[in-house]
Amino acid sequence: MLRAVMKLFGRDDDKPSGKIARDRLRVVLIHDRANISPEVVNHIKDDIIKVISTYMDINQHDMEISLSDDDNSVALLASIPVKRIKPQVMSSRNMHR
Amino acid sequence: MSDVIVVTSGKGGVGKTTTTANLGVGLAKRGNKVALIDTDTGLRNLDLLLGLENRIMYDLVDVATGRISYKKALVRHKKHETLFLLPTSQIRDKTAVTGQQLIDICNEMRGEFDYILIDCPAGIEQGFKTAIAAADYAIVVTMPEVAAVRDADKIIGELNRADKDRIKLVVNRIRSHMVDSGDMLDMDDINDILAIDCIGQVPDDEMVVTSTNRGEPVISNKKSLAGQAYNNIVGRICGEQIPFLDLRKKTLFDKLKQILHV
Ligand SMILES: Nc1ncnc2c1ncn2[C@@H]1O[C@H](COP(=O)(O)OP(=O)(O)O)[C@@H](O)[C@H]1O
Ligand SMILES: [Mg+2]
Numbered sequence: 001m002l003r004a005v006m007k008l009f010g011r012d013d014d015k016p017s018g019k020i021a022r023d024r025l026r027v028v029l030i031h032d033r034a035n036i037s038p039e040v041v042n043h044i045k046d047d048i049i050k051v052i053s054t055y056m057d058i059n060q061h062d063m064e065i066s067l068s069d070d071d072n073s074v075a076l077l078a079s080i081p082v083k084r085i086k087p088q089v090m091s092s093r094n095m096h097r
Numbered sequence: 098m099s100d101v102i103v104v105t106s107g108k109g110g111v112g113k114t115t116t117t118a119n120l121g122v123g124l125a126k127r128g129n130k131v132a133l134i135d136t137d138t139g140l141r142n143l144d145l146l147l148g149l150e151n152r153i154m155y156d157l158v159d160v161a162t163g164r165i166s167y168k169k170a171l172v173r174h175k176k177h178e179t180l181f182l183l184p185t186s187q188i189r190d191k192t193a194v195t196g197q198q199l200i201d202i203c204n205e206m207r208g209e210f211d212y213i214l215i216d217c218p219a220g221i222e223q224g225f226k227t228a229i230a231a232a233d234y235a236i237v238v239t240m241p242e243v244a245a246v247r248d249a250d251k252i253i254g255e256l257n258r259a260d261k262d263r264i265k266l267v268v269n270r271i272r273s274h275m276v277d278s279g280d281m282l283d284m285d286d287i288n289d290i291l292a293i294d295c296i297g298q299v300p301d302d303e304m305v306v307t308s309t310n311r312g313e314p315v316i317s318n319k320k321s322l323a324g325q326a327y328n329n330i331v332g333r334i335c336g337e338q339i340p341f342l343d344l345r346k347k348t349l350f351d352k353l354k355q356i357l358h359v
Contacts, residue, residue: 016278016279016280017279017280018275018276018279018280018281018282018283018286019279019286021242021243021281021282021286022282022286022290024243025243025246025247025282025290026290028243028247029247029250029290032247032250032251032254033250033254
């Protein structure tokens with residue numbers, strides 16, 4: 001009822017709870033179906049850090065990796081804050097030119 | 098040769114036993130010879146829903162252990178004479194019957210019955226594994242709530258792992274006014290998420306409770322919307338093409354809201 005009143009005043013930013021339920025279910029089922037334990041996710045994270053660190057300084061603590069629903073397929077999303085690119089990487093690229 | 102159908106859900110209290118009882122009565126009313134097997138050992142209810150609780154002599158555990166024949170344990174329904182119940186034990190637990198024992202019992206019964214419906218306990222442990230072992234296909238019952246849909250998804254995964262890939266969905270206890278206001282998962286959302294063939298949409302209906310009180314499944318009550326929905330599921334199981342019921346009851350308030358576009 002309150003939502004109906006809010007709608008009258010042009011405020012429609014709160015999603016109906018049915019849609020919130022749907023969106024939450026989609027995410028939770030990706031994890032359920034993939035059957036990946038948090039431990040495995042941490043291993044993946046460590047390995048990514050190892051590879052990336054040879055090329056860049058990264059902020060490990062703010063790094064996030066997650067599974068997400070991407071049009072009927074599952075994607076692994078990694079968000080890795082980069083502090084700087086290591087100089088030797090840039091020079092080696094120059095050498096290849 | 099009969100169809101053996103397991104009614105399962107993962108989550109408790111979503112309406113497995115209610116669905117089993119109603120489909121059993123509905124299939125029997127159409128002249129089929131039907132056996133209902135309760136596998137919720139230790140927590141039996143199917144006898145109560147059918148009004149047969151005072152007529153039980155033997156149970157599934159007696160049959161599984163070979164003490165007596167299944168024919169001796171079957172309880173015939175008074176009103177629906179082609180409907181039979183194989184009750185389970187109220188004092189034993191889920192370890193008392195194995196999957197192989199249930200397969201053997203069903204194989205013996207197949208020649209005599211058109212349909213054998215198995216009421217599954219909640220959970221994914223031994224009781225579930227026993228219940229699904231003998232089934233040709235599964236009816237997964239869920240409700241339009243996050244926990245019930247998540248559990249249904251889990252059960253579908255478990256059924257697939259057990260090579261039971263014929264699965265139908267029943268969504269029970271739909272509150273249409275909440276669906277209309279956007280406060281309940283709707284059928285499109287659930288179909289989208291679970292991606293299995295839906296054969297039933299049953300409304301939340303107080304007559305389910307009153308009919309359970311009486312021990313007469315609601316499918317016999319022509320006035321009940323849930324009863325009609327169950328009857329339609331029975332038709333679909335028998336291969337008929339039946340459109341889904343419109344569960345919305347338009348009240349004056351709904352109409353007013355429509356006019357005001359809120
Ligand atoms: N469509 C419905 N409308 C209203 N109440 C229902 C409906 N379906 C089931 N119930 C009620 O929900 C409860 C749980 O149902 P039950 O069939 O015992 O679930 P389960 O066997 O899955 O544990 C019961 O009290 C039953 O009367
Ligand atoms: Mg039950």
